[in-house]
Amino acid sequence: MANQDWVSRLLTGRASADKGLSVHLSERDGGSLHDKMRQAYWWITNNAVICPYYDIEFGGTAALKNTAGDEVHLPEDMSYSSFVLIPLLTLFTCRRALLVGGPGRGKTTSAILMALLSGMGREDVHRGIQRGHPQLSIADLLGAPLPSDMLKAEDLSAVKVSWRKWIGQRVKIIDEYNRIPTKTQSALLSLLGEGYAEMMDQYVYTGRSSWFLTANDDQGGGTFQVIEALKDRLDVVVRAVPFNSGFVDTLLQRIESDKSPEELLPKDIVFTPGELEKAYNAILAVEVPKGALERVAFFLGQLDFCRMASPRFEFKHKDTLKLAGQTVSAVCNEQCPLDKKVHLCTQTENGTSVRAYQTILHFAKALAFFRGHRVVELEDFRQIIPWVLHEKLTPNARSPFFEAKGNKLLLQDRVAWIRNMFDMAMARYGTHAPVRQKVSALRAELDLGLSGVDLRTTEKRLSSVTALMNDLMTRQELSGPVYEDLIHLKSLYSRYRNYATWLKENPGGQGQP
Secondary structure (H helix, E strand, O other), rough: HHHHHHHHHHHHEEEEEEEOOOEEOOOOOOHHHHHHHHHHHHHHHHOOOOOOOEEEEOOOOOEEEOOOOOOOEEEEOOOOHHHHHHHHHHHHHOEEEEEEOOOOHHHHHHHHHHHHOOOHHHHHHHHHOOEEEOOOHHHHEEEOOOOOOOHHOOOOOOOOOEEEEEHHHHHHEEEHHHHHHHHHHHHHHHHHOOOOOEEEEEEEOOOOEEEEEOOOOOOOOOOOOOHHHHHHHHEEEEEOOOOOOOHHHHHHHHHHHHHHHHHOOOHOOOOHHHHHHHHHHHHHHOOOHHHHHHHHHHHHHHOOOOOOOOOHHHHEEEEHHHHHOOHHHHHHOOOOOOOOOOHHHHHHHHOOHHHHHHHHHHHHHHHHHHHOOOEEEEEHHHHHHHHHHHHOOEEEOHHHHHHOOOOHHHHHHHHHHHHHHHHHHHHHHHHHHHHHHHHHHHHHHHHHOOOOOOOOEEEEOHHHHHHHHHHHHHOOOOHHHHHHHHHHHHHHHHHHHHHHHHHEEEEEOOOOO
């Protein structure tokens, strides 16, 4: 009976509204920030956005199947809706989210709710929304110099720029950003990427803030093509979902009460600036265990590899192809001996940037904190990585992998595709782990420093590094993970060789490099 009661409370959420839309909140289990975060999540999911699509799942899963092969997964632990959870994590990590989907799906509403959770007033939130349109100028977006100063000033330092107030807000919302003219996009890029804007030798700074941009699709379509640099600055993608007609009675209540969800947001779940800052720092303090970090690196590292990109070993990566105006689909052919249905390098046209690595780590910490954990689990990474890489990875649609039965559907859903790649990598990690452990041991030895290490010891370490490199070259297939290890080992070799050369040239040990 107790279990049934717990399930009932879980399904109804931690907050509810009666027929008149009066809000009733359950008590939090303690006053911790992650408890308050979860209470905010449940209220929004059950009373504001109404999103029954629970697609971020934890724990083992049972599956219900039909004869056509369709499956419904039933997780044994908590599950969440990405459309609500990821914007919430964006708010607390001060990152940048792109909400995509058709008109009327709740993208802007979700962003507004995040701003209200940060303690901003309704009027300030609505006035601060920047709405993209073809005539939006830099002055409209940022502000303009005062005309009176322009007439009187003898130099630029005497001209005062009247900056737009929205720039200083904790939460910034750009609606339909793909309708902003290209020139104005460049000004937005400076604000979003660097945190400041410049005009007339004067600067304005955004401060620590969360960004929410919306678009009606995630392919850059709109009045103007979105510049690549601006798209690259967006940390995570949130996909809007259709309304489930089973909840139409809730819409009827809203019509009859003549109130919107943002008017009913409980004060109990609004965060103060101090709480937001504490949550930000607490998220950064969440531990990432070495084992999980190594597995994530194993997955991400092999995406950049392309054996056919160059005859030069150091340039066998997809950046070489891009600079040459080539594509993976053009060179990934029968001349490459790798099994295209097994190795991940064939599935993508590009790899991941350092910025993407950092974003994944930050959001994984935030997800673990939201769940009340002090340590990130591998499943946290598995759930968050597809949303971070959604706009950053381009599939190679001509890869033989997608010709296999059932795999072509993955081209239509990037979340499913990226998560499938992650699972493929994890299935192969155990095979390669012993090699990576040897590389890590050699790296750890070097990280202790070279102070006091003599020439004989240096030559011995050089031999160990060279032997492992030779073993990989002669006994292992040159795949993405092996290539990463060889590049890593060569960097160790170069540092030891440089040090050995210096020791020979400076027997007295003066001026150590």
